[in-house]
Amino acid sequence: MPLPQFLVSKASVASSSFDAIPVIDFSNLYSTDSAERRALADKILDACVNVGFFYLKDPPGLPASLPYDIIEKHAKRFFALPQAEKDAIDIHKSWEDGKYESDAGEMAGTNVWPNENMVPGFREGILEYYHAVVQLGLALFPLFALALDLPENFFDDKTTRPAAIMRILHYPPQPEPVDGILGIGRHTDYECFTLLYQHPPVRALQVQNTDGVWIDADPMDGAFVVNIGDQLARWTNDVFKSTPHRARNLSGQERYSMPLFFGTDYDVLLETIPTCLAPGEKPKYPIVTAGEYVKSRLAETYQHSRTDS
Numbered sequence: 546m547p548l549p550q551f552l553v554s555k556a557s558v559a560s561s562s563f564d565a566i567p568v569i570d571f572s573n574l575y576s577t578d579s580a581e582r583r584a585l586a587d588k589i590l591d592a593c594v595n596v597g598f599f600y601l602k603d604p605p606g607l608p609a610s611l612p613y614d615i616i617e618k619h620a621k622r623f624f625a626l627p628q629a630e631k632d633a634i635d636i637h638k639s640w641e642d643g644k645y646e647s648d649a650g651e652m653a654g655t656n657v658w659p660n661e662n663m664v665p666g667f668r669e670g671i672l673e674y675y676h677a678v679v680q681l682g683l684a685l686f687p688l689f690a691l692a693l694d695l696p697e698n699f700f701d702d703k704t705t706r707p708a709a710i711m712r713i714l715h716y717p718p719q720p721e722p723v724d725g726i727l728g729i730g731r732h733t734d735y736e737c738f739t740l741l742y743q744h745p746p747v748r749a750l751q752v753q754n755t756d757g758v759w760i761d762a763d764p765m766d767g768a769f770v771v772n773i774g775d776q777l778a779r780w781t782n783d784v785f786k787s788t789p790h791r792a793r794n795l796s797g798q799e800r801y802s803m804p805l806f807f808g809t810d811y812d813v814l815l816e817t818i819p820t821c822l823a824p825g826e827k828p829k830y831p832i833v834t835a836g837e838y839v840k841s842r843l844a845e846t847y848q849h850s851r852t853d854s
């Protein structure tokens with residue numbers, strides 16, 4: 546059997562660190578034309594190898610008004626509720642060890658919803674949006690596979706009930722540029738990839754390049770931000786970069802965002818994909834299941850709050 550071709554030799558690896566987040570047009574995401582799919586996968590490969598982030602622009606079937614309306618109609622009303630109402634569904638109270646393995650289907654763990662009378666239509670609106678973005682995320686797996694020189698169906702049997710956890714985040718204006726006090730400090734995501742909606746016009750997200758410089762990833766009309774998480778980095782022996790990022794709201798206005806974190810089924814082994822190893826190169830990471838990995842990272846995150854490291 547021929548040795549798999551080492552993927553990085555095919556990607557165009559940049560000679561210097563990135564200074565902008567690449568924008569990729571996804572209007573032909575559902576194209577069945579193999580040349581168009583290859584061209585899209587090549588752009589994804591380039592972004593994942595060199596940056597670990599890209600803007601996913603103009604996805605079919607997901608109008609920019611959908612997430613916009615979710616924030617305007619639902620999220621703003623939810624965050625404006627009295628603190629006691631929000632405390633009742635605090636994640637520290639609802640998260641229980643082991644719940645991540647729940648067979649609930651689309652959600653990992655049990656969802657806890659605010660009282661319908663307090664935010665009418667919240668649950669229905671959020672679920673409609675959630676399912677639309679899950680469809681979008683599932684359509685990315687075959688393209689990541691293609692980018693990695695794997696059959697497009699490589700992830701199919703690994704994403705039969707994938708982890709797809711959505712958060713709705715509210716960042717009150719941050720008075721001072723002090724890391725770790727408000728906002729999210731420097732971190733990497735721990736699933737395969739994240740699809741992030743940022744509510745315009747507030748700027749807050751920054752991505753750290755390999756020179757340590759923070760590059761702005763501002764909200765862009767009609768575009769989601771996609772970033773590679775640690776699971777895909779492990780799987781690809783760091784050929785795909787899981788790049789540190791942070792969000793600091795220094796705008797003086799309220800900021801809202803909605804990340805959706807996509808992982809594989811929790812029993813899937815994260816073992817190095819052969820196309821990601823140069824001849825003679827050894828895998829960097831011990832093999833663990835996706836579930837063990839996420840569980841250990843979640844435990845870390847919720848024991849300590851997220852702060853700059």
Ligand SMILES: O=C(O)CCC(=O)C(=O)O
Pocket residue numbers: 712714729734741743749750790791792802803804
């Ligand atoms: O709100 C943002 O822009 C980023 C959120 C984020 O990085 C995260 O939740 O992991």
Ligand SMILES: [Fe+2]
Pocket residue numbers: 732733734790
């Ligand atoms: Fe993140």
